Amino acid sequence: MLNWKGNIGALLQPLIAVFIGLLGGAIAIVLIGGSISDTYAQMWKGAFGNFYFLTNTLTRATPLILVGLGVSIAFRAGFFNMGSEGQMILGALTSAMIALYFPGPPVFKLFAALLGGIAVGGIWSAFAGWLDARFKMNLIVTTLLLNYIAALFAGYLVAYPLKDKTGSAALAQTMMVDKSIWLPKLFQGMSMHAGFIIAIVFAVLLFLFIKYSAAGYEIRMLGYNPLFAAYGGVNRGKLMLASMFASGGFAGLAGAVEVLGMQYRYTDGMITNPGFAWSGIMATLLSGAHPLGTTVAAVLLAALQTGGMGVERNTSIPLEISSVIQSLLILFVTAKFSYTLWKRRKGGGSGAASS
Amino acid sequence: MVAPILLAALGGAICSRVGLFNVGLEGFVLVGAFSAIVGNHFSGNVYLAVLIAIAVTMLFSLAFAYISIHLQANVIVVGISFNFLALGLTAFCLKAIFHVKGAFYDKNMVGLPKWNIPIVQDIPVIGGIISGHSPLIYLAFALVLGLQYFLFKSVLGFRLLAVGENPVAAKSIGIKVGRMQYLAVLICGLLCGLAGAQLSLGQVTMFTEGMTAGRGFIALVATMLGQANPLGVMASSLLFGLMDAFSIRLQGFSLPTHFTQMLPYLVTLLAMLFFRKSSYMADAQKANGSSR
Numbered sequence: 066m067l068n069w070k071g072n073i074g075a076l077l078q079p080l081i082a083v084f085i086g087l088l089g090g091a092i093a094i095v096l097i098g099g100s101i102s103d104t105y106a107q108m109w110k111g112a113f114g115n116f117y118f119l120t121n122t123l124t125r126a127t128p129l130i131l132v133g134l135g136v137s138i139a140f141r142a143g144f145f146n147m148g149s150e151g152q153m154i155l156g157a158l159t160s161a162m163i164a165l166y167f168p169g170p171p172v173f174k175l176f177a178a179l180l181g182g183i184a185v186g187g188i189w190s191a192f193a194g195w196l197d198a199r200f201k202m203n204l205i206v207t208t209l210l211l212n213y214i215a216a217l218f219a220g221y222l223v224a225y226p227l228k229d230k231t232g233s234a235a236l237a238q239t240m241m242v243d244k245s246i247w248l249p250k251l252f253q254g255m256s257m258h259a260g261f262i263i264a265i266v267f268a269v270l271l272f273l274f275i276k277y278s279a280a281g282y283e284i285r286m287l288g289y290n291p292l293f294a295a296y297g298g299v300n301r302g303k304l305m306l307a308s309m310f311a312s313g314g315f316a317g318l319a320g321a322v323e324v325l326g327m328q329y330r331y332t333d334g335m336i337t338n339p340g341f342a343w344s345g346i347m348a349t350l351l352s353g354a355h356p357l358g359t360t361v362a363a364v365l366l367a368a369l370q371t372g373g374m375g376v377e378r379n380t381s382i383p384l385e386i387s388s389v390i391q392s393l394l395i396l397f398v399t400a401k402f403s404y405t406l407w408k409r410r411k412g413g414g415s416g417a418a419s420s
Numbered sequence: 421m422v423a424p425i426l427l428a429a430l431g432g433a434i435c436s437r438v439g440l441f442n443v444g445l446e447g448f449v450l451v452g453a454f455s456a457i458v459g460n461h462f463s464g465n466v467y468l469a470v471l472i473a474i475a476v477t478m479l480f481s482l483a484f485a486y487i488s489i490h491l492q493a494n495v496i497v498v499g500i501s502f503n504f505l506a507l508g509l510t511a512f513c514l515k516a517i518f519h520v521k522g523a524f525y526d527k528n529m530v531g532l533p534k535w536n537i538p539i540v541q542d543i544p545v546i547g548g549i550i551s552g553h554s555p556l557i558y559l560a561f562a563l564v565l566g567l568q569y570f571l572f573k574s575v576l577g578f579r580l581l582a583v584g585e586n587p588v589a590a591k592s593i594g595i596k597v598g599r600m601q602y603l604a605v606l607i608c609g610l611l612c613g614l615a616g617a618q619l620s621l622g623q624v625t626m627f628t629e630g631m632t633a634g635r636g637f638i639a640l641v642a643t644m645l646g647q648a649n650p651l652g653v654m655a656s657s658l659l660f661g662l663m664d665a666f667s668i669r670l671q672g673f674s675l676p677t678h679f680t681q682m683l684p685y686l687v688t689l690l691a692m693l694f695f696r697k698s699s700y701m702a703d704a705q706k707a708n709g710s711s712r
Contacts, residue, residue, distance in 0.1 A: 093512060093516075096516065097515075097516040145496055147443075147500075196689075200693055202689075202692050202693065203644060203692075205441075205443070205496065206640065206641055206644050206692065207689065207692070209637050209640070209641065210641060210685045210688055210689055211685075213634065213682070213685045214682055214685050214686065217678045217679070217681050217682045218678065218682070220678050221676050221678035221679065224676070224678065225676060343500075343504070346500065347500075347501075347504065350497055350500070350501065383511070383512060383515035383516070383521065385508055385511040385512035385514075385515060386512060387508075388504065388507060388508030388511065388512070389505075389508045389509060389512050391504060391508065392501055392502075392504035392505035392507075392508045392509070393505070395500075395501035395504060395505075396487065396498075396501050396502075396505060399487065399493040399494065399497045399498050399501050
């Protein structure tokens with residue numbers, strides 16, 4: 066029954082956070098003299114108002130879900146993978162390159178491009194894991210550094226050797242991928258593509274994996290209590306490499322899906338500028354690294370972002386209102402509100418809280 | 421280039437000394453930069469603007485401290501979310517206060533003055549390097565020595581260190597662990613406010629959305645590289661500055677800028693490989709239940 070309590074808590078906490086986020090947003094709206102109800106109505110419309118906006122939101126959520134799943138694996142194992150951005154960039158670049166220059170039938174190339182994205186993203190991430198396991202280099206810092214290196218390397222490739230010279234050539238980007246290798250669209254004329262289904266399937270698979278498989282149990286154990294895990298015979302280094310590979314692989318897949326389903330080429334800054342990777346990390350934080358919860362949180366964050374655009378189109382309130390709400394959401398989730406309150410009520414918690 | 425990183429990195433160093441690994445430096449500096457511009461715009465006085473930047477950033481850091489120390493949230497997570505909060509809030513306030521999007525520039529605003537040091541400025545090479553900077557840059561280097569003294573020679577500094585080394589032991593001899601951590605985060609806020617002011621009022625008097633552009637993260641790396649030791653942090657910040665200057669110079673040899681820009685990060689990775697005996701930080705992190 067304890068599990069039940071945990072589940073309700075896990076669900077209640079994000080709900081309270083959403084409420085507080087919207088409340089904070091409302092205060093911000095009032096401060097700059099807007100109408101709360103009008104703004105939120107526009108936000109809702111911009112995110113879910115009609116089928117077109119809904120599919121837009123889900124399209125935007127697709128890379129967030131995948132990145133979020135990746136981060137949640139690392140998170141479950143007790144590591145912070147801050148390198149999703151670099152992993153996503155390299156995944157996107159690789160899949161664009163495979164789709165462009167690899168010989169073979171289209172379907173084969175599509176799968177090769179997706180797998181290539183996963184592999185390269187995973188290797189980039191596992192490299193950071195290896196540096197930690199082998200040389201005890203702080204994972205947070207190495208993953209951060211590798212972000213910059215990946216972004217600059219990809220920037221170089223599309224600015225010089227791989228640059229698309231056919232068009233007006235002002236943009237640093239690769240050539241357009243052939244239409245036969247595009248991920249199919251789910252609905253005619255809508256941006257939503259098969260990547261969304263891939264993301265959902267992976268979310269469910271990951272949920273089952275973490276919950277029911279032996280390896281998933283080991284990962285959770287390593288995250289909860291590294292010492293106990295070591296005592297129980299879990300090889301930290303090996304598991305770290307594996308979970309970091311999986312984590313980066315998801316980020317790489319997110320990049321690949323964004324290339325093959327959405328942009329059809331790698332453009333410099335296409336991953337960095339919209340902040341896909343960081344939003345994905347936020348989705349993980351919001352859900353407490355629960356795979357299905359991450360999916361919901363990613364859709365929620367995507368809705369806030371697309372909804373913000375709707376707000377900007379139709380009211381005087383700027384788009385940034387959604388980032389205020391988003392960050393408040395995260396803030397209140399991280400504050401572990403209910404958790405501390407619960408601890409206090411039981412007494413004796415305050416002593417531990419100050420140390 | 422060096423001063424904002426150095427100031428923020430010093431802040432990061434103080435934080436990591438008490439066992440709080442502050443990933444939110446980027447956000448702190450951004451808030452500082454924005455509030456400096458707001459202060460400058462409304463007060464018309466540069467020095468008042470710097471003070472406002474410090475005050476606002478300290479307030480921001482107080483929220484950080486409350487959530488991570490009082491509510492016991494994971495510091496890394498709080499840091500990440502504070503980066504988002506800063507990014508969103510500054511962009512939002514930019515629109516709300518100045519009714520512009522992206523960047524704010526006002527030609528009536530006066531930036532920080534450049535101080536020319538009388539005799540030194542006439543020395544050929546060194547004069548150009550040392551003289552003619554904003555007061556905050558000189559302050560940054562003075563603060564390095566000040567903090568070095570504070571941490572390793574003063575009683576309060578020792579208490580701060582004790583909290584980072586072993587919170588339980590520190591508590592047992594009557595040091596208020598939470599209070600020390602609050603103090604450290606506030607100092608960090610102060611330093612990041614200065615860093616932000618230098619960023620937005622130093623070279624160009626303007627604010628652009630996300631103008632920190634990863635400097636906070638570089639500062640974080642400089643903290644790590646400098647082993648959270650003020651002098652070490654200064655050395656690693658200078659290394660970044662040097663690499664940056666180097667990369668501009670290397671462009672003359674028709675090397676793609678991408679590779680030269682990569683240098684600081686590669687050098688840091690290599691440097692981390694050689695200086696990685698920061699076991700106290702690992703202990704502090706463990707004590708706080710963060711990262712790993």
